[in-house]
Amino acid sequence: MTEATTVEVTEVRLLEGPNLYFARPAVKVSLSLPGYQRLDAESATSIAAVVGLRRAVPGKPGTEQRQRFLSRLAGTVLRRISDAVPSRVGVRGRVGTDLNSVVVAFPWRHRGRAVALGEALGPVLEGLLAGDSADELLTGAAAQVRAAEDSSRPTQLRPRIPVASITGTNGKTSTTRLLAHMGMTAGLRCGWSSTEGVFIQGEVKIAGDYSGPSGGRNVLEDKSVELGLLETARGGLLLKGMGVSHNDVSIVTNVTADHLGVQGIDTVDQLAEVKSIITRVTRKEGWVVLNGDDPRVRAMATEASGRIWMFSLDPDSPALRETVERGGRGMTVLQGDIVILRRGADPDRLIRILDVPMTLSGLSEHNIANALAATAGGLGLGLPREAVIEGLRTFAPDLEHNPGRMNVWTLPLPSGGKATMIIDLAHNEAGLEALLTVAEGLRTPGDRVHLGLGGVGDRTDEILIGLGEIAGRRADRVQIVHKGHYLRGRTTENLESQFVQGLANVGAVSSGSSEDEVSGLAAVAENLADGDVAALMVHRDRPGVVEWLTEHGAHQDTARQIRRKVVAARGEHELEAVLAAIQDQPPAERVEAARTLLEQAPEDPRLVFELAAALEAAGQETQAISRYGEALRARLREPHRFRAQVAMAAALRQLQRPEEAAAVLTEVAVQRSDSAALVALQALLDVDSGRAGDGVARLISYVMTNATGTDDAPQRESLLALAEELRSAESSS
Numbered sequence: 001m002t003e004a005t006t007v008e009v010t011e012v013r014l015l016e017g018p019n020l021y022f023a024r025p026a027v028k029v030s031l032s033l034p035g036y037q038r039l040d041a042e043s044a045t046s047i048a049a050v051v052g053l054r055r056a057v058p059g060k061p062g063t064e065q066r067q068r069f070l071s072r073l074a075g076t077v078l079r080r081i082s083d084a085v086p087s088r089v090g091v092r093g094r095v096g097t098d099l100n101s102v103v104v105a106f107p108w109r110h111r112g113r114a115v116a117l118g119e120a121l122g123p124v125l126e127g128l129l130a131g132d133s134a135d136e137l138l139t140g141a142a143a144q145v146r147a148a149e150d151s152s153r154p155t156q157l158r159p160r161i162p163v164a165s166i167t168g169t170n171g172k173t174s175t176t177r178l179l180a181h182m183g184m185t186a187g188l189r190c191g192w193s194s195t196e197g198v199f200i201q202g203e204v205k206i207a208g209d210y211s212g213p214s215g216g217r218n219v220l221e222d223k224s225v226e227l228g229l230l231e232t233a234r235g236g237l238l239l240k241g242m243g244v245s246h247n248d249v250s251i252v253t254n255v256t257a258d259h260l261g262v263q264g265i266d267t268v269d270q271l272a273e274v275k276s277i278i279t280r281v282t283r284k285e286g287w288v289v290l291n292g293d294d295p296r297v298r299a300m301a302t303e304a305s306g307r308i309w310m311f312s313l314d315p316d317s318p319a320l321r322e323t324v325e326r327g328g329r330g331m332t333v334l335q336g337d338i339v340i341l342r343r344g345a346d347p348d349r350l351i352r353i354l355d356v357p358m359t360l361s362g363l364s365e366h367n368i369a370n371a372l373a374a375t376a377g378g379l380g381l382g383l384p385r386e387a388v389i390e391g392l393r394t395f396a397p398d399l400e401h402n403p404g405r406m407n408v409w410t411l412p413l414p415s416g417g418k419a420t421m422i423i424d425l426a427h428n429e430a431g432l433e434a435l436l437t438v439a440e441g442l443r444t445p446g447d448r449v450h451l452g453l454g455g456v457g458d459r460t461d462e463i464l465i466g467l468g469e470i471a472g473r474r475a476d477r478v479q480i481v482h483k484g485h486y487l488r489g490r491t492t493e494n495l496e497s498q499f500v501q502g503l504a505n506v507g508a509v510s511s512g513s514s515e516d517e518v519s520g521l522a523a524v525a526e527n528l529a530d531g532d533v534a535a536l537m538v539h540r541d542r543p544g545v546v547e548w549l550t551e552h553g554a555h556q557d558t559a560r561q562i563r564r565k566v567v568a569a570r571g572e573h574e575l576e577a578v579l580a581a582i583q584d585q586p587p588a589e590r591v592e593a594a595r596t597l598l599e600q601a602p603e604d605p606r607l608v609f610e611l612a613a614a615l616e617a618a619g620q621e622t623q624a625i626s627r628y629g630e631a632l633r634a635r636l637r638e639p640h641r642f643r644a645q646v647a648m649a650a651a652l653r654q655l656q657r658p659e660e661a662a663a664v665l666t667e668v669a670v671q672r673s674d675s676a677a678l679v680a681l682q683a684l685l686d687v688d689s690g691r692a693g694d695g696v697a698r699l700i701s702y703v704m705t706n707a708t709g710t711d712d713a714p715q716r717e718s719l720l721a722l723a724e725e726l727r728s729a730e731s732s733s
């Protein structure tokens with residue numbers, strides 16, 4: 001567009017289904033009107049009067065007031081053209097992304113006339129600006145519209161089977177897959193579309209991103225399908241509208257900053273408005289499933305067309321309470337159980353969170369939310385309660401059920417030991433926060449979190465920098481991993497510079513960068529130590545990543561193995577209650593019980609430690625020392641590693657092996673010099689060796705250094721000096 005341009009129709013877009021403007025097919029006409037923005041207020045008012053726009057206040061040129069006036073003016077002109085056809089249409093207008101831009105939209109039934117009407121708007125506006133006769137302009141435009149020959153209609157489908165539409169910034173694909181799994185568990189033939197492709201009964205029909213209307217069409221045109229689950233992304237909603245006329249259940253997982261600055265969506269509030277489209281075409285008797293923990297999603301309840309089913313991680317959430325009081329339903333977690341809330345009824349318990357594998361033993365809060373959403377959606381679709389529960393119980397975070405979403409692997413290391421590798425899409429800030437929360441929850445005390453940080457080019461600089469800041473704050477080591485297929489207008493250098501800036505903002509630096517996800521995985525793995533946890537943000541190269549892991553001896557963790565890691569990260573054991581119980585048994589019975597447990601898992605260092613402790617309690621110090629050593633060599637974790645070292649030193653002293661005991665305590669003291677038990681044992685060894693003065697000095701130093709009483713402070717310096725005198729006297733004697 002040149003500076004001399006006064007009016008331009010920048011786009012006439014046919015939306016085939018429910019959209020941002022109407023709950024039925026519509027035409028979106030985008031206009032650029034710099035000539036009208038430059039126009040003086042008197043002339044603008046005169047044009048408004050000519051076309052019948054009443055109560056017009058054009059405002060000053062180049063202002064937002066003028067832009068809103070132009071939106072009303074364009075809508076009025078379009079109505080006048082339509083009236084002259086004659087074919088009355090509803091018209092809605094909006095402002096565009098800059099002061100010259102406005103958008104008008106109207107429903108359509110016949111393609112040719114719809115396009116002609118949209119295209120006619122620009123010339124009429126330009127003619128009015130030039131002072132041409134309004135009647136002649138409108139008559140000529142109407143004649144062009146009437147002459148349009150293409151009478152084809154919108155291609156949206158009216159579903160013949162139950163359909164659920166799923167949208168949101170995060171969790172769409174996981175929720176769609178879980179819903180499909182529930183449907184198949186119920187014995188229904190399910191079809192679903194997602195960013196991964198179109199699937200019929202778990203088999204790929206078409207691969208690729210089919211989260212738009214064409215995905216829904218491919219699912220519903222298959223006559224064998226009995227239940228349709230349609231992932232619905234913002235791009236398809238904006239560019240084509242929904243692919244179906246209505247749904248039976250709509251689910252909105254959340255709305256966070258993502259894809260901003262694209263297709264006229266610049267704010268999170270605007271993005272939420274786009275996501276809400278699916279909630280306004282839900283059958284009246286259907287269910288609208290909303291995230292009550294997200295204020296923007298919760299607000300969608302006011303204009304939703306179906307009944308409201310709110311879900312929240314907080315059982316006392318006001319969103320749940322208000323929804324239930326108004327006759328809707330709630331879904332939440334109460335005392336570790338997924339429950340349904342209804343007005344006038346006690347909570348209906350379905351299943352324990354610990355028995356839902358996709359939640360990673362309750363570690364993954366965002367997947368708990370996805371499970372709540374899918375459970376409400378499944379029940380809202382009329383699936384049997386038993387099938388929904390069984391679906392939750394059997395849907396695992398693995399390559400079979402949910403590939404690329406929080407898949408947890410165990411990777412053996414060339415240097416010995418094992419590390420945990422998490423593969424996840426994590427395509428935005430919320431996704432990265434969730435990924436690192438899981439990584440931290442799988443890390444045992446003292447071990448590190450590594451991150452393969454990546455992103456796509458159509459995010460704003462602010463979002464990319466934000467990803468770098470999150471990585472720098474929460475990961476111990478960050479490798480930048482590029483995704484060449486997703487640069488989307490950026491260069492790798494530009495993308496990397498945003499991450500580097502984000503890292504620098506929080507005082508962190510990257511360890512390097514890799515050109516693709518597979519080489520990034522190799523670079524991350526090269527720096528792993530036993531017990532470390534690595535998280536890799538994976539997009540297109542997932543097959544290559546899986547192949548690399550498999551070739552290097554990695555295996556996917558089962559739900560039970562993940563549970564063990566979660567418990568171990570808390571410094572606990574999955575048999576913690578049993579281990580606590582046997583400690584109260586008589587010594588001989590305790591030894592026997594510990595041996596029995598160890599026989600079930602002979603490589604478990606914690607169980608070796610428990611047997612050693614039992615042997616020591618039974619007075620079998622020599623055997624206890626051997627078992628303590630075995631547990632330590634098997635990389636026993638804290639806090640039990642320290643306990644084993646101290647107990648081993650005590651047993652060595654008991655057997656009059658002071659040099660060995662002292663060597664063990666010296667090693668421990670490097671990291672735990674603040675331990676009272678360690679200092680006491682060292683003092684006893686001093687006494688045993690005839691250096692009682694050193695032992696007393698050691699105890700005085702420890703007590704006065706760690707004393708916190710107000711009456712102790714005045715004596716601290718003198719008593720510490722006395723301890724030093726004792727040491728000097730001992731060394732000189």
